[in-house]
Amino acid sequence: MKILLYGVSHRTTPIEIREHYTIEENKIPEQLTNVLSFPGVKEAVILSTCNRTEYYLYIDQNEFMHGDMLRYLSNHTGYEIAEVISTSYGKSNLDAAKHLFTVATGLDSLIIGETQILSQVKQALATAIEQGTSGPILNSLFHKSISFSKKMHTKTNLDQLSYNPGSAAVKLFKEEWESIGDKRFLLIGSGKMIRLAAKMLFYQGATHITLTGRNEQKVNGLAHEMNEWAKTKCHTGILNRCFYTADFNHLPMSLAVADGVIVATKSQRYLVTEKTMEEMAMIRLTKKKQLFMDLAVPRNIEPSLQYIEGIQVFDMDQISFRLDEVDLDKDKIVKKITSDLVEEVIAFEHWYQERQAVPYLRELHDQVIEIKEKALSSLERKLPDLTEHQILLIDKHVQSIINQMKRKPIESLKDLARKKSSRDSTKELSFFAKSLGFSVESENAEDTTEVLTAESEENGVENN
Known part of the structure; x- marks a missing residue:
């Protein structure tokens, strides 16, 4: 496996x-x-x-x-x-x-x-x-x-x-324009990426953000949600409305009044094409530079747009290249997480390898439960005057003894299962299990992986 x-x-x-x-x-x-x-x-x-x-x-x-x-x-x-x-x-x-x-x-x-x-x-x-x-x-x-x-x-x-792609796009806008409060932004799409980008633009001071997309109902719903959200962040007297909507069928017109554009949809084709930009150029009243951020894969902006004068297009790879500057604090955190990650992966590897021992652990568990139940039944027959409290106390101590006696065989079974060579592991595991009188074979290890967790929890009973 x-x-x-x-x-x-x-x-x-x-x-x-x-x-x-x-x-x-x-x-x-x-x-x-x-x-x-x-x-x-x-x-x-x-x-x-x-x-x-x-x-x-x-x-x-x-x-x-x-x-x-x-x-x-x-x-x-x-x-x-x-x-x-x-x-x-x-x-x-x-x-x-x-x-x-x-x-x-x-x-x-x-x-x-x-x-x-x-x-x-x-x-x-x-x-x-x-x-x-x-x-x-x-x-x-x-x-x-x-x-x-x-x-x-x-x-x-x-x-x-850290930055998500939406906030990374906003960072690039701020690198181009020191202040974005007087800029107009067009966001194409209605998913999580657009929502994050819209919030980040708002936090950075943008006051005119237009949303558009192929699904008019979703776009209108998002715009309403964002305006309600914005009201909770600012005094209503200062801000009545920040997020607007536009008809996607009139995309060239929306693009014509935008300084920055973010596109993030699930479309499998280009939504902003050379033809779209030609139509936009006929109605755009200024020659100011426009920045386009394409956060979609497959891309939603036709790559050839980058060769049009006054247009700069960033796709996901280019955004990564521009923002690939990890500061010292972040570097330290990443190193710490990487160290912890290695330990977690090793723990998963041990769990993964120990599954070979599951059938034997199951049989061991079933055997000791059977022995315990027989012993307790015998005691109840021979000592009929035992109270319920006494029976529970005896049960707890018998279980504690069983757990202590099981610990070494369980550790040995797991250690053998974790051996690097799967061939040696299986052979030695089977030999050891047979020496303990087990009859099952380890091929059934996939059936009950939860046994490993159960055994770990049971081993701690005597400490409670």
Whole structure:
């Protein structure tokens, strides 16, 4: 059994290739089902964001064929298999686990430490669970990475030192214009990225922000929400309205009065094209420079716009390049998180390896429970005058003795399961288990991984 990862991200693959790997949100359930149907695939989770597309699999190496995944990615992207191999990366077991911990914490993001990725990791797992493609292994890996990310963002002030893509775009606006209070901004889209960008523009002093998009109802709802939110931040006498809406069908007109533009939609095509800009130029009354921020993957702004005089376009890769300046405080925090992350990944590795001992732990648990119940029944028959309190007290002390006697065999079983060589581990584990009189084989380790947790909790009974 093995954990595998196939993927592309901004770290390894340029945007013009990455956008071929992207998956429309409504197509993820279908892809999960398709991938799970491959021989040997036991579990699957797909993480799809603006900057990465990653397939996490739990597979049986005796049945799984890498060629199935490569052909699938080839069909999805339109690339030849050789191109898929050269443009994507693969990781397994501990490396795959470490990668997910790093991703969930925001250390692998375009903007180091951003928190949006955490909700995306949660959603990836939720979708897989809903589709029935995730199981005990990937569930545990994703839950542990999510828990670690939350702990690190609570424990450190990384959030205060980080930028999400929306706030990064606003930072670039401020680099261009020292003050943005007198600038007009057009935001195309109605999702979380646009909401974050709108709030950041407001915090930085922008007072005229127009929202537009293909879904008029969502845009109107967002504008109303943002205006209500803005009223809670300022005195109503000072600010009556800050967020406006515009008809997406008249996009050139909206662009004509904008100084800065942020685009972030799930569209698979260009929304702002050369033709759009030609129509805009006919009605724009000024020659002032315009800044466009394309936060979408696939891109929503036609790349050739960057060659138009007076227009500057930043896509996600360029935003990352401009803001790749980590200060000393942030660097220290990242190093501390990385150190803690290694420990968490090792703990996951131990849990993952210890699963081989689960059937033996289960049999040990069942055996001692049976012995205890027989002993207590015998005592109750021979000492009928025992009170309920006395029986409970005897039960507690018998359990304490059992837990102490079980501790060494449990530790030995887990130690043998954690041996680096899986072949030696399985052989020695089986031999030791048989010497204890166990009859089960370790191949059933996938059935009840919760036994490991139960044994750990039970061992602490005598301390209570």
